[in-house]
Amino acid sequence: MKLFCALCSARAARREFFPCGRDVARWFPGHMAKGLKKMQSSLKLVDCVIEVHDARISFHVAGRPPTETLGLKPHLLVLNKMDLADLTEQQKIIHHLEGRGLKNVIFTNCIKDENIKQIIPKVTELIGYSYRYHRAQNLEYCIMVIGVPNVGKSSLINALRRQHLRIGKAARVGGEPGITRAVMSRIQVCERPLMFLLDTPGVLDPRIQSVETGLKLALCGTVLDHLVGEEAIADYLLYTLNRHKLFGYVQHYGLSNACDDVQHVLKSVAVKLGKTRKVKVLTGTGDVNVIQPNYSMAARNFLQTFRSGLLGPVMLDRDILQGLPTADMDL
Numbered sequence: 001m002k003l004f005c006a007l008c009s010a011r012a013a014r015r016e017f018f019p020c021g022r023d024v025a026r027w028f029p030g031h032m033a034k035g036l037k038k039m040q041s042s043l044k045l046v047d048c049v050i051e052v053h054d055a056r057i058s059f060h061v062a063g064r065p066p067t068e069t070l071g072l073k074p075h076l077l078v079l080n081k082m083d084l085a086d087l088t089e090q091q092k093i094i095h096h097l098e099g100r101g102l103k104n105v106i107f108t109n110c111i112k113d114e115n116i117k118q119i120i121p122k123v124t125e126l127i128g129y130s131y132r133y134h135r136a137q138n139l140e141y142c143i144m145v146i147g148v149p150n151v152g153k154s155s156l157i158n159a160l161r162r163q164h165l166r167i168g169k170a171a172r173v174g175g176e177p178g179i180t181r182a183v184m185s186r187i188q189v190c191e192r193p194l195m196f197l198l199d200t201p202g203v204l205d206p207r208i209q210s211v212e213t214g215l216k217l218a219l220c221g222t223v224l225d226h227l228v229g230e231e232a233i234a235d236y237l238l239y240t241l242n243r244h245k246l247f248g249y250v251q252h253y254g255l256s257n258a259c260d261d262v263q264h265v266l267k268s269v270a271v272k273l274g275k276t277r278k279v280k281v282l283t284g285t286g287d288v289n290v291i292q293p294n295y296s297m298a299a300r301n302f303l304q305t306f307r308s309g310l311l312g313p314v315m316l317d318r319d320i321l322q323g324l325p326t327a328d329m330d331l
């Protein structure tokens with residue numbers, strides 16, 4: 001395997017930077033702006049905020065609601081989808097987050113309920129240390145769950161209910177961003193202490209400051225693919241896999257070697273999957289039907305394969321962790 005990686009690494013003429021040229025502001029859908037407002041007005045009803053993030057983009061504070069939105073409530077950062085993240089440098093990640101003032105961090109996998117049991121004791125402890133204002137006499141705790149779309153907020157609520165109440169689904173879960181569209185009513189997640197959660201629609205900060213940030217969020221499925229363009233996200237995925245020397249895609253799609261040209265890779269993927277389409281071409285003698293690889297379907301398959309973890313775990317913020325210059329540094 002090591003030899004395979006070395007060969008792939010040598011053959012792939014790797015890009016060191018990803019040419020970003022799109023305007024990301026328009027990726028901010030209207031329902032998120034509405035959700036942000038509703039969320040702000042519900043803050044006074046809660047004792048603690050649980051912010052859920054994708055562990056593969058641990059440092060993407062750019063996707064966070066602005067700090068002024070969160071107020072002074074105790075705050076727990078849950079880095080979910082740990083099964084998809086490369087956490088070999090977990091301690092370094094925690095240390096880096098501490099440096100940014102994020103001291104309470106738990107990594108979770110909501111599919112397998114990993115580390116879910118740590119959440120309620122941690123939240124109870126944080127509330128115990130905080131001033132509850134008008135809620136001081138209230139024996140029940142109310143927690144708000146926030147985060148960018150599709151990071152697993154609803155899955156977390158369901159996992160907490162499974163663990164503490166032994167009952168199943170209360171919040172709708174989906175593979176696409178934007179499943180939760182309204183700030184929902186309270187959902188009980190624990191009996192002792194009596195604790196309720198408010199699920200919120202994914203809230204993406206409209207102030208995404210770099211296109212690369214937007215691309216990482218899109219790669220993790222927090223933006224509807226068609227808004228960014230599946231082929232553009234696939235290109236960023238290819239760039240990332242090659243830079244991180246994750247050459248699992250070469251074997252997965254039976255390619256002859258690693259390559260940094262997305263058109264070439266998508267063509268091979270389309271051919272391997274048998275995804276072709278008829279295109280009409282105008283010639284001097286009339287219309288001719290030509291069979292072409294279906295690049296969109298190939299891009300979709302490439303993204304799905306990555307998102308389901310089949311191309312290996314990844315840490316998209318690796319450059320930030322290693323202190324390398326990146327377009328996201330100023331965030």
Ligand SMILES: Nc1nc2c(ncn2[C@@H]2O[C@H](COP(=O)(O)OP(=O)(O)OP(=O)(O)O)[C@@H](O)[C@H]2O)c(=O)[nH]1
Pocket residue numbers: 080081082083084108109110111112147148149150151152153154155156172173174175176177178179180181200201202203
């Ligand atoms: N691999 C993996 N997938 C997860 C995990 N948690 C959630 N998912 C999947 O991620 C997708 C989104 O989960 P949701 O719980 O609907 O996410 P959400 O944040 O509530 O989404 P919105 O309603 O769009 O804001 C679903 O397909 C889940 O099955 C996890 O820990 N690991």
